[in-house]
Amino acid sequence: MNTKILIVEDEFIVANTLRLAVEKTGYNVTGIAASAEEAAAHLQNQKPDLVLLDIRLEGKGSGIDLARKLKTENIPFIYLSANSSQKILEEAKATEPYGFLVKPFRERDLLVTLDIALYRHRHSLETKLRQEEFLQKQLTEIGIETSDTKQQLLQIARLLQPYIPFDLILWGPRPLAAAQFNDMGYLRIGFDEYQFISEKELTTITGLNKDALASALKNSHTDVEATIHRDGTTKQKLTAPALPQLLFGSFTLQEYLVVPVAFSNGTPLHIFFYSRQRSIYTEKHLALLNRLKICLTAIAEKMIGQVTPQMSQPAYFNKEHNNAVNHSGFQGIIGNHPLLLAALDLTAQVAPYNTSVLILGESGTGKEKVAQHIHALSQRTNGPFVKVNCAAIPATLMESDLFGHEKGAFTGAFEKRKGRFEQADGGTIFLDEVGELPLDMQVKLLRVLQEKEILYVGGDSPVKVNVRIIAATNRNLEKEVAAGNFRLDLYYRLNVFPITLPALRERKSDIEALALFFANRFCKEFNKPFTGISAAMMEEMYAYNWPGNIRELENIMEQSVILNDGMSKLELRRSLTVAAPPLSGHVSIETLSDVKLIQQETERAYIISILKKTNGRIRGANGAAELLNIKPTTLEAKIAKLNIKKQDL
Numbered sequence: 001m002n003t004k005i006l007i008v009e010d011e012f013i014v015a016n017t018l019r020l021a022v023e024k025t026g027y028n029v030t031g032i033a034a035s036a037e038e039a040a041a042h043l044q045n046q047k048p049d050l051v052l053l054d055i056r057l058e059g060k061g062s063g064i065d066l067a068r069k070l071k072t073e074n075i076p077f078i079y080l081s082a083n084s085s086q087k088i089l090e091e092a093k094a095t096e097p098y099g100f101l102v103k104p105f106r107e108r109d110l111l112v113t114l115d116i117a118l119y120r121h122r123h124s125l126e127t128k129l130r131q132e133e134f135l136q137k138q139l140t141e142i143g144i145e146t147s148d149t150k151q152q153l154l155q156i157a158r159l160l161q162p163y164i165p166f167d168l169i170l171w172g173p174r175p176l177a178a179a180q181f182n183d184m185g186y187l188r189i190g191f192d193e194y195q196f197i198s199e200k201e202l203t204t205i206t207g208l209n210k211d212a213l214a215s216a217l218k219n220s221h222t223d224v225e226a227t228i229h230r231d232g233t234t235k236q237k238l239t240a241p242a243l244p245q246l247l248f249g250s251f252t253l254q255e256y257l258v259v260p261v262a263f264s265n266g267t268p269l270h271i272f273f274y275s276r277q278r279s280i281y282t283e284k285h286l287a288l289l290n291r292l293k294i295c296l297t298a299i300a301e302k303m304i305g306q307v308t309p310q311m312s313q314p315a316y317f318n319k320e321h322n323n324a325v326n327h328s329g330f331q332g333i334i335g336n337h338p339l340l341l342a343a344l345d346l347t348a349q350v351a352p353y354n355t356s357v358l359i360l361g362e363s364g365t366g367k368e369k370v371a372q373h374i375h376a377l378s379q380r381t382n383g384p385f386v387k388v389n390c391a392a393i394p395a396t397l398m399e400s401d402l403f404g405h406e407k408g409a410f411t412g413a414f415e416k417r418k419g420r421f422e423q424a425d426g427g428t429i430f431l432d433e434v435g436e437l438p439l440d441m442q443v444k445l446l447r448v449l450q451e452k453e454i455l456y457v458g459g460d461s462p463v464k465v466n467v468r469i470i471a472a473t474n475r476n477l478e479k480e481v482a483a484g485n486f487r488l489d490l491y492y493r494l495n496v497f498p499i500t501l502p503a504l505r506e507r508k509s510d511i512e513a514l515a516l517f518f519a520n521r522f523c524k525e526f527n528k529p530f531t532g533i534s535a536a537m538m539e540e541m542y543a544y545n546w547p548g549n550i551r552e553l554e555n556i557m558e559q560s561v562i563l564n565d566g567m568s569k570l571e572l573r574r575s576l577t578v579a580a581p582p583l584s585g586h587v588s589i590e591t592l593s594d595v596k597l598i599q600q601e602t603e604r605a606y607i608i609s610i611l612k613k614t615n616g617r618i619r620g621a622n623g624a625a626e627l628l629n630i631k632p633t634t635l636e637a638k639i640a641k642l643n644i645k646k647q648d649l
């Protein structure tokens with residue numbers, strides 16, 4: 001192993017003990033620096049693979065100052081410090097270290113932390129590199145399937161979105177010809193939904209006539225290099241480039257990033273990425289666009305060659321328009337709040353790789369749905385998707401359930417059985433509620449992650465498995481690690497690519513779309529006409545805090561549809577803001593199951609009241625099914641599920 005380690009520590013004895021411990025394991029200590037200046041000089045001569053970094057140092061700079069430099073140079077580092085006050089921890093955290101060990105620590109802890117840090121760094125670099133290669137490959141393939149410029153631009157927009165998030169993307173020649181607006185592009189209106197934008201759409205959206213637009217264009221300036229523009233706050237001020245200002249106002253945008261691409265015939269084309277979020281664009285995006293410049297230029301030249309050699313001719317942008325392009329690659333994920341879209345962008349980014357993904361979020365936020373989404377977008381899509389609810393399997397059965405067992409391995413093991421990992425071979429395993437795994441199973445899972453093989457209960461030869469792991473939890477795993485309930489090494493292996501799903505209360509703008517989606521679905525399922533949702537119900541739903549997130553919303557919509565007469569708009573059957581009193585008098589509302597229980601009790605009481613009216617008659621004219629406007633078979637199923645007996649009537 002020729003991994004180079006730099007030790008930055010001002011106490012010589014500590015530094016030397018560290019050197020011995022690290023070298024014993026086979027790492028190569030290339031230097032010991034007592035101050036930030038000494039360390040900086042060392043970095044100029046030799047780039048280490050990792051730095052062990054004390055916080056308090058000799059001389060002017062602290063370890064945290066040096067860490068900022070290491071971060072920009074992409075060198076991983078681990079803090080070793082006797083000071084773990086909240087303030088220091090906060091400052092240290094902001095520099096994104098690969099570990100923090102509080103002195104005094106055990107030699108073993110140091111070596112484990114080092115091993116994990118190097119693994120994570122290597123892994124994230126490799127992933128980044130592979131992602132970029134893949135992006136370039138996909139970009140160069142544009143034009144193979146379609147020669148339609150609009151479609152090609154849409155493909156480019158989709159490919160770039162996960163890497164350079166935007167709400168509006170425009171392509172156009174610069175400098176602007178005052179009388180013509182030749183830009184065209186797409187406005188993002190959903191996860192995979194884009195609306196085509198050209199002069200016609202822009203004048204409709206902004207309400208400007210062509211002349212007003214032309215004078216706005218006249219004021220616009222041209223960038224000569226990739227640049228980030230913010231609305232007057234930092235870096236380059238917007239020196240009245242009228243077109244961006246117009247767009248900022250019309251689409252509530254906050255900043256934009258522009259990259260000029262020059263063609264071999266000298267025609268300059270600019271690509272603009274506009275965002276509604278502030279401070280979203282960074283040097284990282286500029287660097288990526290600069291690396292992609294050659295590839296983007298080649299594609300743009302190819303596209304122009306297909307349509308018209310004259311870039312300035314409006315015909316380039318004026319092929320037939322069909323406005324809203326809705327190409328939903330994955331059905332069923334509803335919502336377009338920026339927090340949801342940001343999470344979905346990450347799924348699209350990580351899907352093609354075998355990288356483990358950790359999905360974080362409260363209960364009912366859609367973690368399983370997102371796991372299925374990643375599987376569907378991956379190359380494993382034709383393989384199995386196996387879900388394991390780690391909280392639901394009894395501890396005694398867990399090992400055989402996950403890894404399989406040999407015949408006779410334990411009482412009742414009458415024959416050899418494959419476990420879930422082997423069932424998922426060639427596909428994805430979704431470990432839901434991974435925070436609930438007992439510690440002994442965590443060790444075994446770690447082994448699968450490291451060795452990519454499983455051992456049957458009662459078996460002695462390991463079996464290779466090719467499985468992608470997606471884990472999810474609604475627990476704070478860092479806290480679980482601190483409390484000793486979750487292994488640090490497993491946490492790091494699972495946490496290679498975390499995706500956090502927002503709670504429903506953080507994306508209230510999605511409530512209406514979700515409510516309509518579920519209402520339509522249940523109306524179809526129960527064969528009832530859908531006549532809309534009452535304004536009062538929508539209002540209450542917007543005001544509510546949604547502890548149970550989307551699952552709770554789904555339940556509420558189901559209940560409203562069942563209890564609806566099929567003629568009036570859907571109404572809430574209980575107050576959401578004030579929790580309904582428990583009907584049976586023994587339920588206090590603390591958890592999602594309590595909410596569900598109350599919903600069931602309301603539904604049960606309502607159905608009983610209708611059945612009482614019909615003297616228990618379900619079918620026929622004026623029977624309970626007709627009054628509830630659901631199929632008799634559905635009502636019968638409900639009666640059985642809600643345990644409604646004759647004596648209740």
Ligand SMILES: Nc1ncnc2c1ncn2[C@@H]1O[C@H](COP(=O)(O)OP(=O)(O)OP(=O)(O)O)[C@@H](O)[C@H]1O
Pocket residue numbers: 332333334335361362363364365366367368369370432474514550551554
């Ligand atoms: N964006 C969405 N659009 C439509 N339906 C959704 C969306 N997100 C979640 N759902 C639905 O909401 C319900 C809860 O989602 P899911 O089971 O994926 O949540 P979860 O976070 O895995 O919950 P838990 O942690 O309790 O297991 C499911 O019926 C799912 O289909």
